[in-house]
Amino acid sequence: MGAAATVARVVLDSPLPQLDHLFDYSVPAELSGQVRPGVRVRVPLRSAGRVADGFVVELAEPDAAFSGTLSAIEAVVSPVPVLTEPVWRLARRLADRSAGTASDILRLAVPGRMVRVEKAWLAAQEQAGDASSDRPSTRAEPPTEATPFPVRGYPAGALEAAVAAGERLALRPIPRLSRLPDGTWVGEWAVTLAALATATWRNGATAIVAVPDHRDLEQLAAALAAIAPASAVVRADASQSNPDRYKGFLAALSGPRIVIGNRSVVYAPAPRLGLLVVWEDSDPLLAEPLSPYVHARDAALVRQELEGCALVVSGLVRSVEAQRLVELGWLRDVGPERAFSPKVVLTANQSASEPAARAARIPSSAWRAAREALSGESGRPPGPVLVQVARPGYLPVLSCAHCGQAARCARCSGPLGQGRAGATPSCGWCGALATDWSCTRCEHTKLRMVTPGSGRTAEELGRAFPGTRVILADGDHPVLRVGPAPALVVATRGAEPIADGGYQAVLLLDGERMLARETLHVAEDCLRWWTSASVLAAPGAPTVLVGVSGDLARDFATDRLVDFAREELADRRQLRFPPAVRLASVTGAEGAVRGVLEAVDPGLLLDVLGPVEVDEKVVRAILRFEYARGADVAAAVRAAVVRNATQRRRAPGGRPGYRPAPTLRVRFDDPEIL
Structure with a gap:
């Protein structure tokens, strides 16, 4: 194929669906040595002299049936082939599957160019002797830098062998905390996934691990820091600056790495992909909010099919989607050697006999469990107590004190709430202060509490347990870890910090309010929230679920989480609800x-x-x-x-x-x- 006759097929960086196909451009002689698959280019559009950015997907000979003149590529923006062929195939397949555009997927897969970072990377490649190569270096770092770390709690070598053979697993994790050699406490799931990822990297392949949020990412990073060299781990998440994210992307492009991050990490480049992991795939944070709205689990399933790597879908609660794949035989169910059942106590949401418990609005059994854990009366060492609540804020929901109608903003009809004690109620949507509020139904001007938030709960528990330190953990007060000293930790769902050695008691409040959400996944979400909190308990410490009964509470208390997913899937098949259809x-x-x-x-x-x-x-x-x-x-x-x-x-x-x-x-x- 002669250089002058070469045609570059380019995908444009455009969200317009009518432009979602490859465009042919001629390669000028002066660019013939620079244009290659994967590089960023700038090309003309035949309308009003416009230009567009894009990626070269492939080089081909001109079509003999075409007699016209092709427009020429204007410039090569960067010499680095940032779009790899597997990632392009993945983007095209996902776009076709979801009736979207490939460029929308590529915006998630390929971060924006950072010139200084790229120049430093190219200089390092040149110093390493790779500047003359047509492709980035794919040399893995010396595996001797990592000490072998076997997976614990499963049959010896079974998971490592399954991953090395490219199997697809629905992995049931070990629900407990684990202490790393440096004294850091993390979930045992993080140690398991870190060990599998490190074993994959030691075999000269890339491992990609996607987790929902920064708390999971911190645990996974801590576990990897204990068993893998820092140079082998690449982090890609939304909290990074653009230069740091592009630096990590180029590192992943350079050779086998362990790439960890949030939902978009499933698109990370991998010269040789050996393992894909999706943790807690039922978490809505893994659902992409941007077009074409591809869930990280679905992207991982398609990528595994295209590249033939191993796949692990895992979570403290099995999603109904994963259970469907297990029943189809597409995923193999794998569990630990022995069962790890939490100590769960179910209690009704009734008035307590103790005045302090009534003031804190918790049943007597939950109040006693907290008191014994804080004082050491239970026979275990005194320690912190976790209290999970549904909503952040002080009084996140208010209503009319006379007729009970929900209080709405006079400006935008948003819900009214109170951010802190004594504060003027304000709108949760537009932030307007409700200084002269009156009910639209009865014209009453007094408000009353409907739902207490984390701030109000912390205040009430502080009065119920005088002299005890109270720690508030929610979106406005992020706390990742607490010490082993006695304390009351009031946290919203998903914001629970890890306690060194585990909590001596876990109280799950507002269960009825959590179940009141109108969504198909409400039961699955509640099980995940409750289980995520219960595994933070110390061995033998009680978890008290307040105000919830029935089959869902039974499944949680008896650790029948897989049975719940199986029964939920059967119900959805009858109703023709996803994921049955x-x-x-x-x-x-x-x-x-x-x-x-x-x-x-x-x-x-x-x-x-x-x-x-x-x-x-x-x-x-x-x-x-x-x-x-x-x-x-x-x-x-x-x-x-x-x-x-x-x-x-x-x-x-x-x-x-x-x-x-x-x-x-x-x-x-x-x-x-x-």
């Missing part, structure tokens, strides 16, 4: 939504729900279909979206120009749509 939501102007519905063959669908109005001049329809029909449905929906995007209607008379067609929002597998 797939669904797609189409939101936009009524005419545009109906155009999408008409474009999809009814024979591909189980049924269509709607369209129903969700806002002024905006409607939504939901399509339900079998997994086997997913590719055809996505292709039909995507074609309709492209047609809608390319339509241009003239503006009303007297107004020059055009106005765009109504915007369509398409989302496949929306976890909150039902």
Whole structure:
């Protein structure tokens, strides 16, 4: 293939669906040595002299049937091939699966260019003797830098062998805390995943581990610091600065690494991918909020299929989606050698006999458990007590003291709440102060508490246990770790700090309020919140669940979490709810939504729900279909979206120009749509 005749096929960095395909450009002679697959380029668009950024996907010979003249690439933005061929295939497959655009996936996969960081990396590559190579170095660091660390609590060598063989596992973790050699306490799950990732790296392959939030990431990083060299670990998460994230990306591009991060880390480059791990895949933080809304678990499943690496899906509570894959035989269920059941006490949410317990609004059994843990009366050493609550703030929800109607903001109709004791109530949406509030139903002007928040609970517990230190941990008061000294730790769900040695008691309040959420995943979410708190308890310490009874409380107390996932999946099959079936939501102007519905063959669908109005001049329809029909449905929906995007209607008379067609929002597998 001659250099002058080479054609570069480029994917444009554009969210427009009509531009979501490869464009052919000629390669000028002066750029023939620089244009190669994966590099960033700038190319012209044949409209108003515009230019666009993009990535070279491949080089090819000119099409003999084409007799025209191709536009030439204007410039090579960077010589580094940042878009690898496996990541491009993954982006294309996911975009097609979700009726989205590949460029939206690539924005998550390839961070923005940082010139100084890139120059320093290129200089280091040149010093290492790799500057003349056509591809970045793929040499792994010497594996002798890491000491072998076997996985604990499972049959000897079983997990390592399964990962080395490229198996797909649904891993049940060990629900307890573990102390690292440097004295840091982390969840045992972090030690297990760190050991598997390190073993993969020692075999000369890359391991990618995706976790929901920074708390999980800190535990995993601490576990890796104890068993793997720092140079082998690359961190990629939203809290990093742009230069740090690009530096980590280039390090992952250079050779086998252990790459850890949040949901977008599943797109990290890997010269040789050996292991993909998704921790707590039921956590909504792993659901991508940007188009095309691909869940990290789904991205990992597709990438494993494309690259044939090992896959581990794990969590303290098994998701219904993972259970479906287990029942299909796509994931193999693996558990520890012995069961680890927490000591759970169920108690009704009734008035306590002790005055101090009544003041703190907790039952007598929970109050006694806290008192014994703080004083050491239980026979164990005195230590901290964890109190989990549903909402942050002081009084996050208020209502009319006369008629009980929820108090709403006069400006935007948002919910009114009180951030701290004595503060003027304010709107949770716009922040406006409710200085002259009156009820829209009865015109009463007094407010009353509906839901106490973490601040109010901490205040009441401080009065119930005078002289005891009270620690507040929520979004406004982040706390990652507490010491072993006696203290009351009031934390919102998901914000619980780790106590050295574990908590001597765990109180789970507001269970009924947590279950009152209107979502298909409410039971699964509650089990995850409660279990995540219970595993922070010291061995033998009680976990008291207040105010919840029935099958869900039984499953939590008896550690029947897999049975819960199995029964939940069976119920959803009967109702034809996800993940038993797939669904797609189409939101936009009524005419545009109906155009999408008409474009999809009814024979591909189980049924269509709607369209129903969700806002002024905006409607939504939901399509339900079998997994086997997913590719055809996505292709039909995507074609309709492209047609809608390319339509241009003239503006009303007297107004020059055009106005765009109504915007369509398409989302496949929306976890909150039902």
